[in-house]
Amino acid sequence: MGPVNYPGNNNELIKISGLEVHFAARTGFISSLISKNSSLVRAVDGVDFNLRRGEILCLAGESGSGKTTTGKAILRLVEPTGGEVIFDGENVLQFNRSRLRKFRQDAQIIFQDPYESLNPRQTVFSTVAEPLEVNHLCSSMEEKEERVAEALKDAGLSNPGEIFIRYPHELSGGQRQRLAIASALVLKPDFIVADEPVSMLDLSIRAGILKLMVDLRDKKGICYLFITHDLSLAWLVSDRIAIMYLGKIVELGTADAVIKSPLHPYTRALVSVIPVPKKISLAGRTLLKGETPDPVNIPPGCRFHPRCPEAAERCRDEEPLYREVSPNHFGACHFI
Amino acid sequence: MNLPAYNKSALVVWKKNLKSFWLIYSQNIMGLLGLGILTFFALMAIFGPYLVSITTLTIDGVTQVMHPPTSNYWLGTDDLGKDVFAGVIIGSRVSLLVGLAATAISMTIGTSIGIISGFYGKFTDTLLMRFTDVFLVIPWLPLMLVMAALLGPSLGNIIFVIGITSWAGTARIIRSQTLSIKERPYVERARAIGSGDGHIMIYHILPNVFPLIFANTVLVAAIAILSETTLSFLGMGDPTQVTWGMMLHFAFSMGAVSFGAWWWLLPPGICVVLVVLSFTFIGYALDEVLNPKLRRRDQ
Amino acid sequence: MRLLEVNNLTTYYKLKEGYVRACENISLNLDKGEALGLVGESASGKTTAALSLVKLLPENAHVMDGSIRLGGREISGATEEELRTIRWKEISIIFQGAMNALNPVRRVGDQIVEALRIHEKMSEKEACRRTAELFDKVEIDQERVREYPHEFSGGMRQRVMIAMAIACNPKVVIGDEPTTALDVMVQAQVLQLLEELRREWQMGMILITHDLSVVGETCDRVAVMYAGKIVEAGPTEKVFEQPAHPYTRALISAFPNIEGERYLASSIPGNPPNLLNPPSGCRFHERCQEVIAPCKTDDPASTELSSGHLASCHLLKRKVKL
Ligand SMILES: Nc1ncnc2c1ncn2[C@@H]1O[C@H](COP(=O)(O)OP(=O)(O)OP(=O)(O)O)[C@@H](O)[C@H]1O
Ligand SMILES: Nc1ncnc2c1ncn2[C@@H]1O[C@H](COP(=O)(O)OP(=O)(O)OP(=O)(O)O)[C@@H](O)[C@H]1O
Ligand code: SF4
Numbered sequence: 036m037g038p039v040n041y042p043g044n045n046n047e048l049i050k051i052s053g054l055e056v057h058f059a060a061r062t063g064f065i066s067s068l069i070s071k072n073s074s075l076v077r078a079v080d081g082v083d084f085n086l087r088r089g090e091i092l093c094l095a096g097e098s099g100s101g102k103t104t105t106g107k108a109i110l111r112l113v114e115p116t117g118g119e120v121i122f123d124g125e126n127v128l129q130f131n132r133s134r135l136r137k138f139r140q141d142a143q144i145i146f147q148d149p150y151e152s153l154n155p156r157q158t159v160f161s162t163v164a165e166p167l168e169v170n171h172l173c174s175s176m177e178e179k180e181e182r183v184a185e186a187l188k189d190a191g192l193s194n195p196g197e198i199f200i201r202y203p204h205e206l207s208g209g210q211r212q213r214l215a216i217a218s219a220l221v222l223k224p225d226f227i228v229a230d231e232p233v234s235m236l237d238l239s240i241r242a243g244i245l246k247l248m249v250d251l252r253d254k255k256g257i258c259y260l261f262i263t264h265d266l267s268l269a270w271l272v273s274d275r276i277a278i279m280y281l282g283k284i285v286e287l288g289t290a291d292a293v294i295k296s297p298l299h300p301y302t303r304a305l306v307s308v309i310p311v312p313k314k315i316s317l318a319g320r321t322l323l324k325g326e327t328p329d330p331v332n333i334p335p336g337c338r339f340h341p342r343c344p345e346a347a348e349r350c351r352d353e354e355p356l357y358r359e360v361s362p363n364h365f366g367a368c369h370f371i
Numbered sequence: 372m373n374l375p376a377y378n379k380s381a382l383v384v385w386k387k388n389l390k391s392f393w394l395i396y397s398q399n400i401m402g403l404l405g406l407g408i409l410t411f412f413a414l415m416a417i418f419g420p421y422l423v424s425i426t427t428l429t430i431d432g433v434t435q436v437m438h439p440p441t442s443n444y445w446l447g448t449d450d451l452g453k454d455v456f457a458g459v460i461i462g463s464r465v466s467l468l469v470g471l472a473a474t475a476i477s478m479t480i481g482t483s484i485g486i487i488s489g490f491y492g493k494f495t496d497t498l499l500m501r502f503t504d505v506f507l508v509i510p511w512l513p514l515m516l517v518m519a520a521l522l523g524p525s526l527g528n529i530i531f532v533i534g535i536t537s538w539a540g541t542a543r544i545i546r547s548q549t550l551s552i553k554e555r556p557y558v559e560r561a562r563a564i565g566s567g568d569g570h571i572m573i574y575h576i577l578p579n580v581f582p583l584i585f586a587n588t589v590l591v592a593a594i595a596i597l598s599e600t601t602l603s604f605l606g607m608g609d610p611t612q613v614t615w616g617m618m619l620h621f622a623f624s625m626g627a628v629s630f631g632a633w634w635w636l637l638p639p640g641i642c643v644v645l646v647v648l649s650f651t652f653i654g655y656a657l658d659e660v661l662n663p664k665l666r667r668r669d670q
Numbered sequence: 671m672r673l674l675e676v677n678n679l680t681t682y683y684k685l686k687e688g689y690v691r692a693c694e695n696i697s698l699n700l701d702k703g704e705a706l707g708l709v710g711e712s713a714s715g716k717t718t719a720a721l722s723l724v725k726l727l728p729e730n731a732h733v734m735d736g737s738i739r740l741g742g743r744e745i746s747g748a749t750e751e752e753l754r755t756i757r758w759k760e761i762s763i764i765f766q767g768a769m770n771a772l773n774p775v776r777r778v779g780d781q782i783v784e785a786l787r788i789h790e791k792m793s794e795k796e797a798c799r800r801t802a803e804l805f806d807k808v809e810i811d812q813e814r815v816r817e818y819p820h821e822f823s824g825g826m827r828q829r830v831m832i833a834m835a836i837a838c839n840p841k842v843v844i845g846d847e848p849t850t851a852l853d854v855m856v857q858a859q860v861l862q863l864l865e866e867l868r869r870e871w872q873m874g875m876i877l878i879t880h881d882l883s884v885v886g887e888t889c890d891r892v893a894v895m896y897a898g899k900i901v902e903a904g905p906t907e908k909v910f911e912q913p914a915h916p917y918t919r920a921l922i923s924a925f926p927n928i929e930g931e932r933y934l935a936s937s938i939p940g941n942p943p944n945l946l947n948p949p950s951g952c953r954f955h956e957r958c959q960e961v962i963a964p965c966k967t968d969d970p971a972s973t974e975l976s977s978g979h980l981a982s983c984h985l986l987k988r989k990v991k992l
C-alpha cells in the first residue's frame with residue numbers, strides 16, 4: 036500500500052462550532068459545604084472544526100485534554116452544554132429522540148478497549164446483528180444473516196459463519212477489535228468516531244486494524260474522527276491533525292504540516308518527544324514540566340502558559356485567537 | 372426442521388453454554404450433592420403422588436392411630452390413622468411448588484426493581500430504594516404472619532405473602548451490580564447503535580446480572596420453603612393441603628412429642644432440612660461457578 | 671567480568687493441562703552502567719524472565735534450568751536467605767503496574783520509610799532523611815512526602831516507584847514496563863529520569879517493554895523476545911538498522927517513523943502461539959513470511975552475525991553457509 040494521502044474534497048459532512056461540554060465537578064461533601072458556587076469541569080471548552088466526507092481527522096493530545104468527550108459529544112453520547120454540531124446540514128443538538136436514533140445509524144463509534152466494549156454474554160452474531168435489530172432494518176432472518184456476514188467480512192474476519200457463535204473471550208485482541216468495527220460497519224455509517232482503537236493492541240496486530248480502517252475509507256468513503264495520543268500514529272493514518280489542549284484545539288492542519296512544521300509551542304514539544312526507532316540524544320527534546328492541568332482550574336490568558344517554554348507577559352492575561360495562520364493551517368498562540 | 376441457519380446456531384449456542392457450564396459445575400462436589408438431593412425430591416414430587424394415596428389404616432377393621440412403622444406402612448400413622456409415608460410424599464409436591472412459585476415472584480420483583488433503580492438512578496433510585504428499605508427492615512416473620520392472617524389461609528396467599536416479603540435483598544444486590552454494569556463501555560456502545568433503555572436493560576444488563584440472580588434466588592427458594600413450613604407450623608397454613616409444614620403443625624398440636632411418635636415428627640422435618648440444604652448447596656456452587664472473578668482465570 | 675550474566679534460564683508454569691513454557695533458554699548479559707532493552711509482545715514471557723532472576727515468581731512457577739551470575743557469583747542456587755540480601759540491595763525491580771499498588775490510605779513518604787526500616791534496619795530519622803533525599807533524586811518536591819498516593823499523578827507515582835527501587839544503590843535495576851500507561855510527555859520525563867540516574871550511579875538497567883520506541887531511545891543493547899524465547903539480541907543501532915530475524919523486521923516496520931516515509935506496513939498475520947504447547951521448530955514459523963522447510967521441525971540455533979549481534983533463524987545459517 037502506498038502513502039495514505041486521500042485526495043479529499045470539499046464535501047463537508049460535519050461542522051462543529053463552539054462545542055462545549057461542561058460537567059458539574061464532583062466535589063467532596065465538606066468542600067461543597069464551604070464553597071457555595073459549584074465548580075465546573077470544562078472538559079471541552081469551545082472547539083471548532085469540520086470534517087469532510089472520506090476524510091480521516093486525528094484528534095491528538097495528552098490524557099485529560101478532552102478528546103474522548105469531544106467525540107462522544109458529537110454523537111450525543113454525552114450532552115454538549117453549548118455550541119453546534121451540524122451533520123449533513125442538520126443540527127444534531129436539536130434532534131429529538133427518534134431523529135437521534137436515526138442519526139446513530141449514520142454516525143458510529145469504536146471504543147478503545149475491545150474487551151470492555153463488547154458484551155461478554157453476546158455471541159459474535161448477536162453483537163453484529165443487534166444494531167440491525169434495534170433499528171428494525173431487516174425484514175427476514177436471511178437478510179440479517181447476510182448483512183452480518185458481510186460486515187464481518189468487511190472487517191477482515193474471514194469465515195464469518197465459523198465464528199458466529201463464539202463469545203468475545205474466545206477471540207484474540209485483534210479479532211475482538213475487528214468485531215467491534217464490524218458492529219459499527221453493519222449500519223453502513225458515513226462517520227465513525229474511533230477512540231484510540233489500537234492503543235490496547237500489540238504492535239504486530241495494530242497495523243492490520245489501521246490498514247482496515249484506511250481501506251474502508253478508501254472503498255466506502257467513511258469519514259473518521261480518529262482519537263489518539265500517539266502523534267506518530269496520527270501522522271501515519273490521517274489527512275489532518277488537530278491538537279487539543281485542556282478542552283481547546285490549539286493547532287489544526289494537514290498531517291504533514293502539523294508534524295513537520297508545527298506552529299504551536301505545545302505541538303512542537305509533543306513532536307519533539309515522538310520516539311524514533313534509533314538511538315538519539317535526549318537533548319534535542321522539549322520536555323514540558325508536569326502533566327495536563329485540571330480542567331476545573333483552567334489558567335487565565337493562554338491556557339498553556341504555565342507550561343509553555345515560550346510564554347511571555349502577554350500570555351498570562353490575554354487569550355490567543357484561534358486563527359488561520361497559513362492556508363488550512365490553524366493555530367492559537369500569540370507568537371505565530 | 373427447516374430453521375434458518377442462525378436459529379440452528381442459536382440452539383448450538385445453548386448447547387455449548389450448557390456444556391461449558393456443566394463442565395465447571397460438575398467439578399463442584401457440594402453442587403453435585405445439592406443437585407442430587409433436589410432431583411430426588413423433584414422426582415418424588417412429580418411421580419410420588421401417583422404411586423401412593425393417603426389411606427386410613429385399618430388393621431383387622433380397627434382404626435389404629437399413631438401406630439409405629441410397620442412393614443406395610445413404613446412410617447407409621449398419625450392421629451387419624453393416616454399413612455405418614457404417603458403424607459411425606461404428597462407433601463413434597465406442595466412444598467416444592469410453594470418454594471418455586473414464591474421464588475419466581477420474589478425474583479421477578481427483586482430483579483425488576485433492582486435493575487430499574489440502578490439503571491435510572493437519581494429520583495427513581497431514591498424512591499425505589501427507600502421502598503426496598505421498608506421491606507428490608509420490617510421483620511419478615513411478623514409481617515408474614517399478619518398478612519397471612521389478613522388474607523386467609525390459602526395456598527395462593529401463602530405463595531404471595533412469601534413472594535412479596537423476600538425480594539428486598541435481591542433488589543439491593545441487583546441494583547449494585549447494575550450500577551457497575553451500566554458504566555461499562557458495552558452499554559455505551561449499545562446506546563451508540565440506537566438502543567433504547569428497555570432494550571439495554573433486557574439485553575445488556577439482565578444477562579450480566581443473571582448469574583447473580585440465579586445464585587441469589589436459589590437461596591430465596593430455600594427460605595421460601597422454610598417460610599412455608601414455618602407459617603404452616605404456626606397454624607397459618609392451608610388446612611386443606613397436605614404439606615410438610617402442615618404435618619409438623621398437626622404432629623405438634625396433636626401431641627406427637629408427648630406420645631413419642633417420632634415417625635410422625637421426624638420425616639417431614641428431615642425432608643424440609645434436606646431440601647433447604649440442597650438449595651443452599653446449589654446456591655453456593657452456582658456462586659462459585661458463575662462468579663466472573665473466579666471464572667476469568669479459567670479463560 | 672560482566673555485571674550480570676544469565677545463561678539458558680528456563681522457567682515454566684505448571685497448570686492442570688501441562689506446562690506453560692513461558693521462558694526458555696534465555697541468555698542475557700549486562701555491563702556496569704549499561705541499559706538493556708527486553709522487548710516483546712504481551713505474554714511473550716518478559717515479566718517471567720525478570721522475576722526468575724530474583725526468584726519472585728508465583729507459586730506454580732518452576733525454574734527448570736539456567737545459571738545467573740551476579741558480579742561473577744552464581745546466584746541461581748541461592749537460598750531464600752541469600753536471595754533476601756540480593757533483592758533490592760543488588761538487583762531491584764520496578765514491578766509492572768506497581769505504581770497503582772501503593773497503599774492508598776498511607777502517606778507516600780511513610781511507605782518508603784517503612785520499607786527502609788524493615789529491609790535496611792535504618793533508624794526512623796535516618797530513613798526519613800534518606801526518603802527526602804530520594805524524593806529529591808527523582809525530582810519530586812520534598813514537601814510532598816506527607817501526601818497520599820491519590821494526590822500524586824501517574825507520573826509522580828511512577829517516580830516514587832523508581833525512588834524505592836534505587837533506595838539501596840542497587841547494581842542492577844529492572845524496570846518492568848515502567849512507562850506503559852503514562853502519557854507521552856510524562857513517559858519522556860520518566861525515561862529521561864531513568865537515563866540520568868543510570869548515568870550518574872553507573873547502574874546496569876534492564877528495561878522491559880512492549881514498545882520498541884522506548885528501547886530505541888534509551889537502551890544500548892536490545893533483546894527481542896517472542897513466545898518465551900529471545901530471537902534476536904544485539905547493539906540497538908545494529909538491531910534497528912539490520913534486523914536479522916523476520917519477527918524483528920516485522921516489528922520494526924510496524925513502528926511508525928516520522929522521519930521516514932508515510933507508509934502503513936502490513937501486520938504480522940495470525941496470533942501469538944499458546945505457550946502450553948508451543949509450535950514445533952521455530953516458534954515463529956506459523957506466522958513467518960519467509961518460512962522454509964527446517965523451520966517447522968528444527969529449533970534454530972543462535973547465530974552470531976557480528977560481534978554481540980545474535981539471532982536465531984534458519985535463514986541466517988543458510989546465508990552463512992552459502
Ligand atoms: N462524566 C464526567 N464527569 C466529570 N468529569 C468528566 C466526565 N467525563 C470526563 N470528565 C473529565 O473531562 C476531562 C476530559 O476527559 P476525556 O476523557 O475527554 O479526556 P481524553 O482526552 O479522552 O483523555 P484520555 O487520553 O485519558 O482518554 C477529564 O479531566 C475528565 O476527568
Ligand atoms: N502464574 C501463572 N500461571 C500460569 N501461566 C502464567 C502465569 N503467569 C504468567 N503465565 C503465562 O506465561 C506467559 C508469559 O507471561 P509474562 O507475564 O511473563 O508475559 P509478559 O511478556 O510480561 O507479558 P505482558 O507484556 O502482558 O506483561 C503468558 O502466556 C502467561 O499467560
Ligand atoms: S500564547 Fe504564549 S503561552 Fe500560549 S502557546 Fe503561545 S507563547 Fe505559549
Ligand SMILES: [Mg+2]
Pocket residue numbers: 102103104230
Ligand atoms: Mg479518552
Ligand SMILES: [Mg+2]
Pocket residue numbers: 716717718766846
Ligand atoms: Mg509483563
